[in-house]
Amino acid sequence: MKSAMEVKELQKVFGKNIAIKHVDFNVKQGEIFGLLGPSGSGKTTMVKILTGELSKTAGDVNVLGMDSSKFKTSDFKSKVGILSDNSTLYKRLSVYDNLKLFCKLYKAPLHHIDDILHDVHLYEERFKTASDLSKGMAQRVLLAKALIHKPDLVFLDEPTSALDPGTMIHIHRALQKLNEVGTTIFLTTHNMEEATELCDRVAFLHKGELQELDSPAALRYKYSDHTFHVETVAGERMVIKNEPETADQVRQLIANRQVKAMHTDNPTLGQIFLKVTGKELV
Amino acid sequence: MNIQRIHAIFEKDIKDFMKNMMLLVLPALPLVIALLYALTSEGEAELPLPLLYLIVGMAFSGITSAMIMTMMAEENEKNTLRGLIQSPASFVDIIVGKSLVTGIITLISLVASLMIVGIEPFLEFRVILGLILLFLFFLLLGIGIGLFSKTVSATSAYLMPVMLLFGFTSMVGTFGFAEDSMAITITDTFPIMQAIKIHDSSSWMPMVVIAIWIIAAAIFTYVCFRNTMTDD
Numbered sequence A: 001m002k003s004a005m006e007v008k009e010l011q012k013v014f015g016k017n018i019a020i021k022h023v024d025f026n027v028k029q030g031e032i033f034g035l036l037g038p039s040g041s042g043k044t045t046m047v048k049i050l051t052g053e054l055s056k057t058a059g060d061v062n063v064l065g066m067d068s069s070k071f072k073t074s075d076f077k078s079k080v081g082i083l084s085d086n087s088t089l090y091k092r093l094s095v096y097d098n099l100k101l102f103c104k105l106y107k108a109p110l111h112h113i114d115d116i117l118h119d120v121h122l123y124e125e126r127f128k129t130a131s132d133l134s135k136g137m138a139q140r141v142l143l144a145k146a147l148i149h150k151p152d153l154v155f156l157d158e159p160t161s162a163l164d165p166g167t168m169i170h171i172h173r174a175l176q177k178l179n180e181v182g183t184t185i186f187l188t189t190h191n192m193e194e195a196t197e198l199c200d201r202v203a204f205l206h207k208g209e210l211q212e213l214d215s216p217a218a219l220r221y222k223y224s225d226h227t228f229h230v231e232t233v234a235g236e237r238m239v240i241k242n243e244p245e246t247a248d249q250v251r252q253l254i255a256n257r258q259v260k261a262m263h264t265d266n267p268t269l270g271q272i273f274l275k276v277t278g279k280e281l282v
Numbered sequence B: 001m002n003i004q005r006i007h008a009i010f011e012k013d014i015k016d017f018m019k020n021m022m023l024l025v026l027p028a029l030p031l032v033i034a035l036l037y038a039l040t041s042e043g044e045a046e047l048p049l050p051l052l053y054l055i056v057g058m059a060f061s062g063i064t065s066a067m068i069m070t071m072m073a074e075e076n077e078k079n080t081l082r083g084l085i086q087s088p089a090s091f092v093d094i095i096v097g098k099s100l101v102t103g104i105i106t107l108i109s110l111v112a113s114l115m116i117v118g119i120e121p122f123l124e125f126r127v128i129l130g131l132i133l134l135f136l137f138f139l140l141l142g143i144g145i146g147l148f149s150k151t152v153s154a155t156s157a158y159l160m161p162v163m164l165l166f167g168f169t170s171m172v173g174t175f176g177f178a179e180d181s182m183a184i185t186i187t188d189t190f191p192i193m194q195a196i197k198i199h200d201s202s203s204w205m206p207m208v209v210i211a212i213w214i215i216a217a218a219i220f221t222y223v224c225f226r227n228t229m230t231d232d
Helices: A043-050 A074-079 A095-105 A111-119 A135-147 A165-180 A192-198 A216-222 A244-255 A269-277 B003-018 B028-040 B049-077 B080-086 B091-117 B125-149 B152-167 B169-175 B182-187 B191-200 B205-229
Strands: A003-014 A017-028 A032-036 A058-063 A080-083 A153-157 A184-189 A201-206 A209-214 A227-232 A237-241 A259-264
Touching (some): A003 A043, A017 A209, A043 A184, A165 A184, A165 A192, A209 A216, B003 B049, B028 B049, B049 B080, B091 B125, B152 B169
Parallel strands (some): A080 A153
Antiparallel strands (some): A003 A017, A003 A058
16 A cells, blocks of 8 residues: 655754654555644644644655655645644634635635535534634534545544534544545544544654554554453353463353353553553543 | 635635724725815815825825734734645735735725825826835735734734834924934835825836835745744
């Protein structure tokens, strides 16, 4: 699979503070890549470097086949959508007029506005003034704004931060729909459930350093204690090691219809992050 | 430069302008002054040029500079400018698009005001060219200050000196300074004073001086815009 993004030995220094320390990673075309880290870990700095809002101190960055010198060109901007943590709407304008502006700036057909408003479940609110929207609605309009031109790659910096679960579900569905048509999504979050649900691969960023990079399932397996927790119909609870020697024991329990419940006890991404970095994902 | 993108920004700004009370009152300022002059100078054949240029200065500083300054500062303060910068619109598309509304409103208000007090002295090619150059100077100055000031409330602090120094320069003569005083010598090089000189001479020097002011304002604007484009 081709890479949508290649980051090699990336470093960013602000004065004496090293914000990004020699980071390497690739994002494949069409995948949802999650960059997880607590506040201040360097996630937003990373997004800003990858979108050309900040210059890098050292290293190589290549996004959609373009190096960082091209990040300010219309060609690059036309292929990328950005929802940053400080994106806002024109408060005096309606939802429709806000999207119409960006539709025209990206030279996208105007019917995209209605399509995207349906996707984020805001079609009925299209003539509402932006200042009258709830925080969740405004965030969905901002997402619509980032996707209005059907970009090849979308950067989403904390897209569901401080949103209610209902809005979060709407946003997740819109992102999954977008990914189904091949759009690459680069997502930063400190919401481990969101990362587990959405991301094909996640990377842990802590104090500017990349600590782990793999699929959520692979990471959970890697850091699990490799045991089964079995509860029998008789009420007995057993912890069985997940290894070839115990396979017969498990098979026997199932054959004898003795199993009431059986599950593995893999850690959550949040627990793994804590184990790897010693810091919680908040 | 892309016409479609310029039009998109213009369309957005005109809608925003119509809903912004703070900006809606600005075009009335030169009209009010023109009406006052017209009422108090009844019977006089023609107002003196410094008075006419007070209206011109009021239009360019009180509408052109103030309006674009407020619009840019609001975009900056509310972080919507970053959205425009992240889009494929170029620096020129954004500046031209945003300037169109300001230009049209200034033009309507200035022409209406001058018609009230007598537009005849301005109906000459060189004078009109001078007015266009003045507009560009005040526009670029406003854009630069709007980007520099970061918040809408901060613009009012910068607008006063702009109005007093560059908008009302033609009134310096009424303060009783000697002809060869430092104040007169310095303000004589200011854009409004140079525009008045266009009426009295056939020299192109006043245009050149105003053009130098425009270049200075353009450099200031470009530096401010470059700083806004990135977080470095």
